[in-house]
Amino acid sequence: MEIEEFFTIYQTSAWRKDTTAMINLYDEQAVIFDMWDQGYQSNSLEWSKVIKDWLGSLGEEKVKVDFDMVNIHQSGNVGFASALIQFQAISSDGAVLRSMKNRITLGFSKFENGWKVTHQHTSAPISSNGLTAILDI
Structure with missing residues (x-):
């Protein structure tokens, strides 16, 4: 997989609820800082459970997942990408039920079979009125 393909595979995997394809984007030792529940997964086994539970x-x-403002940088066996990611829950009749937009930062390493995510961090801005989310890490 090339880094650019991550975004298409992630979109398609979410839409098709294909947990295997999505999980295969990540290295076994990937560290994930997520915005939900535990907020931190330190390997693909933990992340696989999150993905399976979600989908x-x-x-x-x-x-429906859309990426905007995708920026990719790579050199040698290390790559980095950032983007805005929007999630939309779509009903069986095609109506948007809810949506959310986050920021995503991805670290990649190149292996024999291509690039894999080794670090992922999602976040959302908070208002300046002092409301914060606390992660229990």
Whole structure:
């Protein structure tokens, strides 16, 4: 996989609820800083459970994922990407039920079979009125 392909594979995997394809984007030792529940996963086994729980909980809904402002930098066996990621829950009749936009930063390492995510961090801005989210790491 090339780094550019991550974004298309992630979109397609979410839409098709293809947990295997999504999990295969990540290295076994990937560190994930997520915005939900635990907020931190230190390997692909933990991250796999999060992905399976997320996509498995959708029922009839589908998830449409869009990326904006994608920036990719790579040199040798190390790569970096950042983007805005929007998630939309789509009903069986095509209506948008809810949506959310986050920031995503990805670190990649190049292996024999291509690039894999070794670090992922999602975040969202907070207002200046003092509201903060606390991660229990």
